[in-house]
Amino acid sequence: MSSRLSIWLAAMRPRTLPAAIVPVAVGTACVAVVGRVAWLPALAALAGSIAIQIGTNFANDVFDAERGADGPDRIGPTRAVSAGLITAAAMKRAMIFAFAIAAAFGLYLATIGGWPIVVVGILSIISGIAYTGGPYPLGYHGLGDVFVMVFFGLVAVCGTAFVQLGHVPGLAALAALPVGALATAILVVNNLRDRTTDTRAGKRTLAVRFGRRGALVEYIALLAIAYAVPAALAFCHPWAAVPLVTAPLAIARVRALVGATTGPEFNACLASTAKLMMLHGVLFAAGLALS
Numbered sequence: 319m320s321s322r323l324s325i326w327l328a329a330m331r332p333r334t335l336p337a338a339i340v341p342v343a344v345g346t347a348c349v350a351v352v353g354r355v356a357w358l359p360a361l362a363a364l365a366g367s368i369a370i371q372i373g374t375n376f377a378n379d380v381f382d383a384e385r386g387a388d389g390p391d392r393i394g395p396t397r398a399v400s401a402g403l404i405t406a407a408a409m410k411r412a413m414i415f416a417f418a419i420a421a422a423f424g425l426y427l428a429t430i431g432g433w434p435i436v437v438v439g440i441l442s443i444i445s446g447i448a449y450t451g452g453p454y455p456l457g458y459h460g461l462g463d464v465f466v467m468v469f470f471g472l473v474a475v476c477g478t479a480f481v482q483l484g485h486v487p488g489l490a491a492l493a494a495l496p497v498g499a500l501a502t503a504i505l506v507v508n509n510l511r512d513r514t515t516d517t518r519a520g521k522r523t524l525a526v527r528f529g530r531r532g533a534l535v536e537y538i539a540l541l542a543i544a545y546a547v548p549a550a551l552a553f554c555h556p557w558a559a560v561p562l563v564t565a566p567l568a569i570a571r572v573r574a575l576v577g578a579t580t581g582p583e584f585n586a587c588l589a590s591t592a593k594l595m596m597l598h599g600v601l602f603a604a605g606l607a608l609s
Contacts, residue, residue: 340599345478373416393581471498511584
């Protein structure tokens, strides 16, 4: 039983969860700056965000396996369906269950935020599935980076603010940029690591289209955005600059990725980028709230 549970926990990809947690924290911090935090909607947004992230991870696991992207020569962490640890049917049921949980929290939030939340929720779930599934999988056509920037940046941060305030403050739109940038940086590491197997499977990520150099440039640009926005916001909200103390860690992440050549090295870069997002996001949220 414990080994079975560990397989499912691994399939949830815990290292990717900062991409679901940080946007809600930053969005709520923006609410604290301009209004009053509504904790029940904030917590519901957090639970829904995590459920969508897990559902998306389950979808990626099963659809990548079916499309041949996760073969025996994969250098990343073991994927449950391709490794035969979980059947495709079971993974699809788990995916549906995760999205159903997200929808349940979304229905509650819709009673507060109205039809815009319904639209956002439906699009988020469809995009989570369409990332690697459906007739036009986003990740296979180089649109995965755009998907992450939009849904784990702008939509998640601004949506969190909207359900608490009834509108989206300009601060939330700006604060969403570093959040989306760091979430996308996690994906860049993943795609750079999987370039060989993705090429074979016809998965045309940006790392496949533009090569290693292009992926490294994108990674550096995303981290630059993550630090430029808090620095700019500091002119109006001085404490927003708190995340800048993590800049040395970001530089170390860049150096590590530039030198990475093996699976374990890329996996370590992915984990450290996720940790950077969490640390940066917590400090950014705290700094905004203090403002």
